[in-house]
Amino acid sequence: MYTLLKKEKNSGARRGRLETDHGMIETPFFMPVGTNASVKCLTFEDLKEVKAQIELSNTYHLFLRPGMEIIKAAGGLHGFTGWDRPILTDSGGYQVFSLARLRKISDEGVMFRSHIDGDSHFFTPEKVVDIERILGSDMIMPLDECAPYPCDYAQAEKSVERTTLWAQRSKEHFLKTEKDANKQYLFGIIQGATYQDLRLRSAKEIMRIGFDGYAIGGVSVGEPVVEMFKTLDWLMPVLPEDRPRYFMGIGLPDQIVKAVGQGMDMFDTCLPTRFGRHGTAFTDEGRIIVLNAQYARDFGPLDPACQCVVCKNYTRSYIRHLAKLKEITGLRLITYHNVHYYVNLMQRIRTAIETDCYQGFQKEFLVRYNSDLA
């Protein structure tokens, strides 16, 4: 599945390739988040235009709406949406913990009430694999228990143990079930909160079970950014080189740049779409809050360094006008630029790795971005 093409000379950054039945993915890469099987404000034509290689969708949301029967009848997520490139689906676990009401967790699984209509549902590791088999995504995540922040040692330890137990059951069920259509890859998720020994224990246990790729979960849950990167310091030395590494739910551009430098390959976050809908654009110089009065007569592009169709054809003044009026088109233009920015940033990252310039690229980027990580 994963081919390591190159390790950059002066950093931990790696250039690789992921093979899926829906096409090759160049790594490191970013996954736009399509919670309800649609990246908010954008079409799949837009995603192709900005050269997105893959889309991520949320199992929890799709399970509730439109529900598995419709997606099954459509032939899975690819058939349902028409998107013919790779898809990764999460396990729904994170949403059960962050969105659902009245959840009740046991070693068997997690009972929760839908945040939409209050209906009761029960997710087990096996059920989640079954759901993701129907979704037909190219990469699937198993049910895990994501520890919150802050989290005491005992709770973190329990979540590591349960995550291992569920990972084992997910793997067994995954091997027993066969998808007739496309090949699916199963990832393992490493938990352990902010405790070094628990992170290492979780990694060891998950790697012993063995997965197609490894994800670091339970990060970006409110902990200080420095804690998040400590986790990478601990885990990088132990993760196998021949598997892709997924830093779940990360992050801001400077965080991605830094994490790539430490050896991570895969990223997802709803920030570019969420910020876009709220009138904020990403650039190398930091964020542009388009609604600010200073842009009322600014007839330059959102991001002068950007070559996307929005930056080529529209001005800050016009986009601000639309965004102020909550015109959908305005939110759409900013979102488009933001997703293009993220996808294009990954292309620049890959080029820097290929030319053994990553250390300089990272340093320059973090300084220009005015990042605390510089």
Add this chain to the structure above:
Amino acid sequence: MYTLLKKEKNSGARRGRLETDHGMIETPFFMPVGTNASVKCLTFEDLKEVKAQIELSNTYHLFLRPGMEIIKAAGGLHGFTGWDRPILTDSGGYQVFSLARLRKISDEGVMFRSHIDGDSHFFTPEKVVDIERILGSDMIMPLDECAPYPCDYAQAEKSVERTTLWAQRSKEHFLKTEKDANKQYLFGIIQGATYQDLRLRSAKEIMRIGFDGYAIGGVSVGEPVVEMFKTLDWLMPVLPEDRPRYFMGIGLPDQIVKAVGQGMDMFDTCLPTRFGRHGTAFTDEGRIIVLNAQYARDFGPLDPACQCVVCKNYTRSYIRHLAKLKEITGLRLITYHNVHYYVNLMQRIRTAIETDCYQGFQKEFLVRYNSDLA
């Protein structure tokens, strides 16, 4: 400005061409409505993709937000929006009468309070021409008084008289003011509510002043559709053949088809975008309410007869899922199809006229559409 290319043999339909500084427009044609200088949910790239020849914008809204200073600094609407094709702007009169608060009308002009912040403004015929000079639209409408429905004879007569007075002043001011950039055409608007003699009197007076094109206003304001078409019966014989004819704010697809058959050239309506945002798609067979449960597992396109990118790439089931969740992308997909449908309908209309098949086209269309006008 207008060239009559052909009169169809068996109907009143005509094929023509409008020349503007932003390009040639083939008539009859449809103008998507971009109230706030943006066709709701769509970008100008979308408008080009669906082959829209022109966009209409609303003077009243743009005058209030973003205001004339910003648009002037941007070099007019074309500079502000980046749209490089023709633009028609209305006079704002209709919005003053339908949206604004506390309006006070006199022969001098109309005082109104903004529906947004309650600020007082005063529109005169001269001021509206000045505003549209700054907007820089290719075709501009003068301030008129749009009579409501129902409307008694005395009130309708008064609105005809005032519309003529204002048309005269608009023309004089138009001739005195010169736009440095592109050539602008001034239209005359015919009022008269549902009274034959008033309609004919208004037409005579407006034509005596002389304009680049003639618009029928005060239609589609709540009157029975049959009244609307009576107005066409009365006016068609008197309107000059060498000027474009604009049926303001019309209409549903079957109404446009019928009006073309009577000799109208120009149409605008917010129906395709408004219906799109509310989950309803236009087709030759009538309207599809995508939210209806019957489409939950319908994996066919919105409109099987349509070649637009939405109908080629997305299913009713998927679009329904998005629209139910109020996902912007869903509303956008339906809106895109609807505007494509309208623009494409005009292309089919032009082809039918060119091949002297309009009578048959109209008959077949109205029957298939299950129209009361059949």
